[in-house]
Amino acid sequence: MTTTEGAPVPPTADAAPPVIQVSGLRMSYGSTDVLHGVDLDVRRGEVFALLGPNGAGKSTTVEILEGFRQRSAGTVRVLGTDPARGGDAWRGRIGLVLQSWRDHRRWRVAELLTHFATYHEAPRDPAELLALVGLTGQSGKQVDQLSGGQRRRLDVALALVGRPELVFLDEPTTGFDPEARRDFHDLIERLARDEGVTVLLTTHDLVEAERLADRIAMLVNGRIRAHGTPAELARSAAAHAEVRWTAPDGTARREHTADPSRLVWELHREIGGPVADLEVRRPTLEDTYLRMVHQDEVAGTAAGPVTDAFDDGVGSETRAA
């Protein structure tokens, strides 16, 4: 279920081709490599979260998928087309957040949405859409008078106005208050469940990814370090327990193991009695994610080798804590 560098995400069970297929995607800005061979498949009707810390390469990946950025290497298909060659018909099937609406600062919200609706053959009704994203109360407001969170809601409305099959949302809930965030999560769920819209979103927020996504890919330093359903990732993270104890010489000890009961039994036998300060802890997905991110920061592995996120630190050696 987890991947190591370059290992492809397993093919989808569906007969239909994935909506997004990415293989061996590499990207360099000048001499700096920021994507090191990313593989992804996103299925129709799926909410897929690309999760990673600042600078991981999420926006770069999305911009390449949207056709706004030229990749350095690799194969990319979005709705069966190479985004680098996507024409207007292809673009019309995709919902994305265009920054250009910010040039229309003096327009009123409903006016702007109605204007963008005219670019599409069968747009959503602007009033319904404003209700959907919770902006009905702001429909008469000038765009430059919206709060940050309200602007993000308008971003989402603009991305949806053309009834896209596939929506790209880059950090959509940045600046949202908790209620707006919950409304947004409900909206994404409805879109995917009721309308079969495929959603690819990026986030740094593990809780958001777990809550929303059918599948998550963790991108760290330009590499997919793990992927799977939230349940699969959580199970995999918890598969290796951390056992802590104090050795008879007073040293604090720590060991990671897939079989903590065996380790405790062995320790008990070795010591010939109760194990002092014994603690057995299963890591959560968040522990694993944070450790993975921290490790990359410490190692500065932008171009170096990586170990699999869920195997790292799991071994039989005993180390001083």
Ligand SMILES: Nc1ncnc2c1ncn2[C@@H]1O[C@H](COP(=O)(O)OP(=O)(O)OP(=O)(O)O)[C@@H](O)[C@H]1O
């Ligand atoms: N136009 C650019 N020119 C040079 N380097 C860039 C450019 N855009 C992004 N980068 C670099 O590429 C790396 C990945 O950036 P990217 O914006 O894709 O990350 P991200 O995961 O979206 O981060 P964040 O969560 O902070 O938005 C970063 O090191 C960034 O500094």
